[in-house]
Amino acid sequence: MNSAVLRKLLNEVRSRKVSADEAVSRLRHLPFEDLGYAKLDHHRALRQGMPEVIFGEGKSAAQVAQIFSRLAKCHENANILATRASDEQFQAVVAQTSKAQYRPLARAITLQRDRHRYGKGRILVISAGTSDIPVAEEAVATAELMGSDVQHLYDVGVAGIHRLLAHRAVLGKARVIIVCAGMEGALPSVVGGLVGVPVIAVPTSVGYGAAFEGLAALLGMLNSCASNVSVVNIDNGFGAGYVASLINRR
Numbered sequence: 001m002n003s004a005v006l007r008k009l010l011n012e013v014r015s016r017k018v019s020a021d022e023a024v025s026r027l028r029h030l031p032f033e034d035l036g037y038a039k040l041d042h043h044r045a046l047r048q049g050m051p052e053v054i055f056g057e058g059k060s061a062a063q064v065a066q067i068f069s070r071l072a073k074c075h076e077n078a079n080i081l082a083t084r085a086s087d088e089q090f091q092a093v094v095a096q097t098s099k100a101q102y103r104p105l106a107r108a109i110t111l112q113r114d115r116h117r118y119g120k121g122r123i124l125v126i127s128a129g130t131s132d133i134p135v136a137e138e139a140v141a142t143a144e145l146m147g148s149d150v151q152h153l154y155d156v157g158v159a160g161i162h163r164l165l166a167h168r169a170v171l172g173k174a175r176v177i178i179v180c181a182g183m184e185g186a187l188p189s190v191v192g193g194l195v196g197v198p199v200i201a202v203p204t205s206v207g208y209g210a211a212f213e214g215l216a217a218l219l220g221m222l223n224s225c226a227s228n229v230s231v232v233n234i235d236n237g238f239g240a241g242y243v244a245s246l247i248n249r250r
Contacts, residue, residue: 005076006046033074038067042074049118049249050146051075053238056085056109061092064109069096072111079145082109083138083238106137106237110145118147119248121175123241125150126164126191128157128181131206135237136180139202142241143178148248158186171195176244180237182206185217192226198247200240201231 012018031043045051051071056064064082071080080100082093090102090109100111123143127136133154143150151174156164164171164187171177171194179188180202188201201224203217210216214234221231232239 033070035066035070037063040067040070040074042071045075045078051078051080053142053242054080054082054085054109056082056089056107059089061086061089064089065092065096068093068100068109068111072097072100077113079114079147080111081142081145083107083142085109103137103141105134106141107134108138108141110141112145114147116147117149119149119175119245120250121248122149122151122173123176123178123244123248124170124174125152125178125241126156126180126187127152127154128179128183128187129206130155132180132182132204135202135204135235136178138237139178139180139241139244140237142238143245143248146242146245148245156187157181157183158190161190164190168194176200176247178202178237178240178244180204180240181221182214182217183208183211185220188221188229188231189224189226192224192229195228197228198244199226199229200244201229202237202240203231203234205235 009023013023033040041052054067068082084107093109094100100109102109125136125139127133140150140152153167176198178200179191181187182204185203188199192199201221203214203221205214218234
């Protein structure tokens with residue numbers, strides 16, 4: 001339930017289209033619903049504008065399916081997202097929520113019912129290499145589900161910087177840019193030096209031994225000389241997409 005749905009319900013009570021008892025029934029699970037193994041934060045949509053997002057790793061297929069189903073039912077017309085989800089979890093979800101879809105590159109289960117554009121501009125998601133695309137796709141899926149206009153630009157890393165520079169016009173049209181890079185993690189600094197908008201850097205766990213599963217990229221990004229670059233955790237495409245969407249809504 002978001003603010004628009006709550007306002008509609010209160011207006012219906014005032015106009016006597018809905019009884020007080022029915023309203024109480026609909027609000028029964030605010031602020032959370034206890035499933036035993038999980039406490040669903042149904043109040044989050046009112047606070048933040050989007051329902052709680054499910055993190056799939058470590059959960060059973062049955063758990064993800066029940067959580068997804070409850071969120072979909074309690075937040076009618078809202079978009080529902082599960083990240084780091086497997087095909088097995090998706091099969092369990094779609095058995096209960098038939099319109100759910102699976103985005104295998106992003107490892108995301110989505111239910112898109114609200115296609116309204118809440119963002120004021122475009123989010124551009126960039127990957128340094130092809131191996132960084134799964135993390136970039138998680139950012140794309142998140143931003144799209146949050147109502148942003150999203151464009152992607154893949155495999156334009158610093159090893160062939162001309163590939164990036166060929167898209168200067170695309171860079172110039174973005175309101176927020178997400179850059180996913182592994183190895184030494186240099187690309188966000190380059191992008192940051194070319195644009196005057198926020199750049200969200202996402203270190204990925206792509207690289208050889210000394211990349212330390214993304215730690216080298218993370219440290220490089222944290223030490224960026226470009227003042228418009230901020231950094232999220234290793235492989236956290238979801239966090240980047242979420243923050244970019246919040247910026248885009250302002």
